[in-house]
Amino acid sequence: MHHPLPSSLLLSMSTPLASDETATQASDGALQSVKSTGNISNTNNSDAPDFPDGGFTAWGTALGAFLIQFSGFGYTSAYGVFQDFYTQTYLTNSTPSAIAWIGSVNAFMILSVGPVAGRMLDRGAFYHLMIIGCLLQCFFLFMLSLAKPNGYYQIFLSQGIGSGAAIGLTNVPTIAVVSHHFQRRRSFVMGFVVAGASMGSIVHPIMLNNLINGRLGFANGVRASAAMTSGLLLIACLLMRTRLPPQPQAVSYTRVLRNSLRDRAYVCACLGMAASEVGFFFVAFYLQLDSRLHGLDESFSFYSLAIFHTGCFIGRLTAGIVSAYLGVPHTVIGSSLIASAIIFAMIGLRSMASVTLIGITYGYFSGIYVGMMAPMITYLTPEISDIGARIGISFAVASIGSLSGTFSICFFQPTLTFSLGAPICGAFLTSNYIWWKAAVFAGSLATGGTIMFIFMQFILKIRQKTASVCSKETGV
Template sequence: MSTPLPSDKTATQAFKSALQPIKSTGDPGDANHLDAQDFPEGGFTAWGTALGAFLIQFCGFGYTSAYGVYEDFYTQTYLTNSTPSAIAWIGSVNAFLILSVGLISGRMLDRGAFYHVMKIGCLLQCFFLFMLSLAKPNGYYQIFLSQGIGSGFAIGLTNVPSLAVVSHHFQRRRAFMMAFVVAGASMGAILHPIMLNNLINGRLGFANGVRASAGLISGLLFIAYLLMRTRLPPQPKAVSYTRVLQNSLRDPAYVCACLGMAAFEVGFFSESFFLQLDSSLHGLGQTFSFYSLTILSAGSFIGRLTAGIISAYVGIPNTIIGYSSISSIVLFTMIGLRSVASVALIGISYGYFAGGCIAMMAPLISYLTPEISDIGVRMGIAFAISGAPICGAVLTSHYIWWKPAVFAGVN
């Protein structure tokens, strides 16, 4: 998350200028001084790492993006004593921790602890999913602790390193390969809702349905861990967050990128969390409502893959500006959601443009990072300050749908 990008002189020059201090000094321990041709741009290890990172995103953010299934099930069946806002906070805290824990895991990648972080993160993710299956009806805090805090922290340990490690193997194709990796989240968001809806709402019920999904996640995470490999040596001394932060604050482009990412993330999850519930409460049929998230995620998958290609021609910043602007406009159309056609149109269009925007965030931070050794830290900082999705508080228990649509669209 693959075919090579078309050779593009502008994109190549942009990446070279973004990674300027890469002239060989002959010191193999200096990760800042790698010549462009030192990046393999392919080979079994590089492609295997990309595939492993794809699976990490499939099991991590892909599973979180299917929280709309849980939101619908909790609201109408399992947590009937809790308000939609309180239930939405489970997914919101989960998503926030996935991003903010990157501040820790990104630094660990730079320090050479990639395999330890990935091992702990994968094991904890499996553990907390199995713990979720033990939660009882109306056991809000059991679910909040296991799914909201536990799973969020575990996925956060693997999220940033799985994105940043791709930079060890690719330079010219980096934007496309990162877009390919984050497309794994969209693929997960396509398949997980189908699986969860049929398992949880089917014969297995909540407990066995969650255990079945946890078994699948466990197997895929094990494969991903075996596939991924680092290539650059660890930094000889700890990267100073103070130094990186001071340098970053003096970089207007990086500051603007972080603020933009924070604003975008506030509203990004509104559709993922509420599209299924919205269509269900509007009487569009249970079967169609079950597949509304799949429609959204299918658009996101296409958007994430094509964004990597489009960015090679128009540039990463221009791609993000265009995609985020259109996705904001589409969010306002949630006010008019009334029919099957409107759900399908909104889902596929928002998924495409919002997914493309998300796909370009990691490449943008990489593009704006002058020293490759700081990529893990800079990504961690950028993701850590990303806004938490809080549209559930705006929705209220009275289901006033236009409020979260406007709030998310403005952001």
């Protein structure tokens, strides 16, 4: 996934994305809202510091950031393996909905801690964030290995809260730090870094399935994966370097939030992101369990998540190419619409072919959609100095969707123990696992997210026409 970026990333983001010729139109289309929020920053590229755009330090930093993403968000994306193992073997006294809270809280912590880590990065705390975050991530993984069977709260605290917060400390800074070294190649390098999460989400499920469900068992299997993760994080910390000085003054999130609430297109985008997260986490958490409970070969089911994340990896790599031809809004709308339709297709999951087809296609189109989240918020932001804050706010809102993914599971289980979702709980899944109800619910919310993106584009079109009329009348 793309993640919120701090304002230190903005020092050299003074021009629109080269791959999206319509980005300047978005700024022009938002002319009226810009007047209410202040003047657009006019940054002269000649004033920007010289970027090496290569060299050992720059590429070493990019590789280190790749490894952080591989070991952090890539590990989180493998939670479907734990969901399957916990449900059927290790946490048999807990409901599927209760178990899903572990993964959802983990994802929520990563995204919600992001803005805090971004502000700390702005003030020059990159190395502190890396050291503390990596040490905590290793610590909580080893603590997870000590959890006993049916020790739900031990797993919830270590994997859900602890590991999520630790990854959140390193997630945003590693994406932002590559902007210290690259300008001309920044889009490519950032794509490479974020692809580390997708690569991790391919490798970790295969590794964890073979470790945990193999001879090593849960405790030793988690320790083995923790040892490998620790080694990769150490290499990453040794490779990464900052280059630009801290920002003299951090952007006011309060001011940006107040102005953003008056931007209807931005509000629609945030609501759409939150709704779409529900569908993403439903598939990511339940595809492997769904395939196993439909009687498919166990060894094949273990690779269902790897198939899904392979599609996601390809989607993220091609997202920039697709948006260069279609534009950012159309790419987001198209990919989210197709991904929403594929969630409904999970109703027909019965065979290896259907799992493969759903995994590849949903992974690909959701990968494009997820890969365009940060560019979409950049597209919607008229003031360059507010990009980091706006991305941070939007992803904090989207993190609610990761929890809502768990709330949707409340519909699936009549024995839910969480009072927050109790009023809407029903026997959607029951002990017989009626999957079509879950798929309809998640798909409907994801479709609602697509509708919000369409509203966003409609508002932008109106703004663009209004700005065009105003420019003709004033002769500007």
